[in-house]
Amino acid sequence: MRIIxxxxxxxxxxxxxxxxxxxxxxxxxxxxLQEIKAHKENVDFARIEALGYETYWYPxxxxxxxxxxxxxxIKPEAVFYGNGIMQSDAEGRVIRLDFGSISLVNAYFPSxxxxxxRQAYKYQWLDEFFEYIYKLRQERPDxxxxxxxxxxxxxxxxxxxxxxxxxxxxxxxxxAWMDKWFDSGxxxxxxxxxxxxxxxxxxxxxANARANNKGWRIDYISVSKSLEARLKDAAIYPGVxxxxxxxxxxALDLELQ
Numbered sequence: 001m002r003i004i005x006x007x008x009x010x011x012x013x014x015x016x017x018x019x020x021x022x023x024x025x026x027x028x029x030x031x032x033l034q035e036i037k038a039h040k041e042n043v044d045f046a047r048i049e050a051l052g053y054e055t056y057w058y059p060x061x062x063x064x065x066x067x068x069x070x071x072x073x074i075k076p077e078a079v080f081y082g083n084g085i086m087q088s089d090a091e092g093r094v095i096r097l098d099f100g101s102i103s104l105v106n107a108y109f110p111s112x113x114x115x116x117x118r119q120a121y122k123y124q125w126l127d128e129f130f131e132y133i134y135k136l137r138q139e140r141p142d143x144x145x146x147x148x149x150x151x152x153x154x155x156x157x158x159x160x161x162x163x164x165x166x167x168x169x170x171x172x173x174x175x176a177w178m179d180k181w182f183d184s185g186x187x188x189x190x191x192x193x194x195x196x197x198x199x200x201x202x203x204x205x206x207a208n209a210r211a212n213n214k215g216w217r218i219d220y221i222s223v224s225k226s227l228e229a230r231l232k233d234a235a236i237y238p239g240v241x242x243x244x245x246x247x248x249x250x251a252l253d254l255e256l257q
Contacts, residue, residue, distance in 0.1 A: 001074065001099075001254045004028040005106070005146035005221050007202070007245035011036040011043055011069070014242035020047045022240060028249065029073045030097075032146040034108035036067040058082065060092035067092035068106050068147075074099055083132045088125060094132075102227075102254060103140040105133070107147035112168035119168055122150070126177050134184075137224070144252075145186065145222045148202075148245065153178040153188070156197045157217040169218060186222040189234040189250040199236055202245045210244075221250040230254055 004027055008014040011033065023031065031053070040057040048055055052073050058081045059067035076097040082089035083096075096105045107129065112119030137143060151174045155161035164170045182188060190199070200215025209215065215238075223231065233251040240246050 001030065001102075002028040002249070002251045003030045003032065003104070003144065003146060003221055004247045004249050005032045005034070005148075005219055006240075006247040007034040007108070007148040007219060007243060009035050009037075009243040009245060010064075011038050013037075015044070015047075017242040019242045020051075022242070023048065023053075023071075024051055027237075027247065030104065031071040032104070032106035033069045033071070034067075034106070034148045036069050037064050038067065039063070040069075056095060056097065058092045058095040061090045065091070066108060068095050068108050070095055070097055070104070070106050072097065083129070085128050085132070087121070088128065093125075094129075096136075098140070100254075101140075102142050102144060103136065104144045104146065105136075107145065107149075109148060109150040111150045112171075122168070123173065126174075130177070130181070130184075137185075141224060142226055143186075143222075143224045144227070144250075145220075147220065148218060149178070149220050150218050151175065151178055152216050152218055153182075157200075159198075159200065159214040159216070169216060181222070185225045187225060187228050187231070189221045189223055189231060190217075190236060190248060192228070192231055193234045200238070201236055201248055205244055210238075210241075213238075219245055219248045221248055223250070223252070227252060227254075 039059045053071035057069045078098040080096040083094040093108045110122040112122040152158040152170045201219035203210035203215040230252045235249045237247045
């Protein structure tokens with residue numbers, strides 16, 4: 001099972017920049033997208049489905065905002081839209097697909113960068129999401145949680161940890177939540193294989209940040225500790241440039257029944 005998580009910062013915009021051509025190179029079996037900013041009926045999805053992907057969409061109620069989608073060549077046994085929490089579901093932040101004993105959750109975590117109100121909501125959402133996952137694990141212990149987490153976990157994950165110590169996305173409370181997340185039994189698939197610095201998945205559009213690799217690693221594929229022995233590979237693809245983010249990748253050796 002090859003998985004990609006990718007915040008496309010507007011799927012229609014990404015498609016205008018060659019997203020479907022990239023998809024035709026067969027980068028993964030399952031493509032998890034965040035911030036699609038579109039409803040299915042407003043996208044030329046036939047081009048995507050012609051490549052053999054089934055498409056599942058969970059857009060925000062507000063047009064041009066947020067939203068998640070999953071394109072998959074492995075047929076899911078069940079699909080669940082939302083996590084049952086009203087504001088999160090209105091913003092189209094969570095979709096879950098079940099493949100045999102595996103549940104894949106694709107999530108777009110809120111950003112708090114626009115001000116105190118959204119930062120407060122981000123903390124609320126993190127607590128609610130942790131509880132949602134905790135309950136899900138009682139029934140479905142083998143989880144893969146992909147998405148734009150909007151948090152750099154450690155100093156190695158951000159180009160300048162000192163100057164960003166007070167920035168949303170690298171605040172002590174957010175990083176403590178990430179500690180709790182991984183301590184609760186999840187594996188950071190990228191760090192499982194790659195301990196090296198200067199590996200990022202998002203760059204500001206300002207000050208030529210991407211060309212200078214002044215980025216943040218805020219996109220993750222986490223797996224339950226029970227799946228750790230199945231991990232085969234993980235990577236970040238900074239050369240894929242349809243968005244201010246780039247895709248992150250993980251491969252697992254799974255027999256789906």
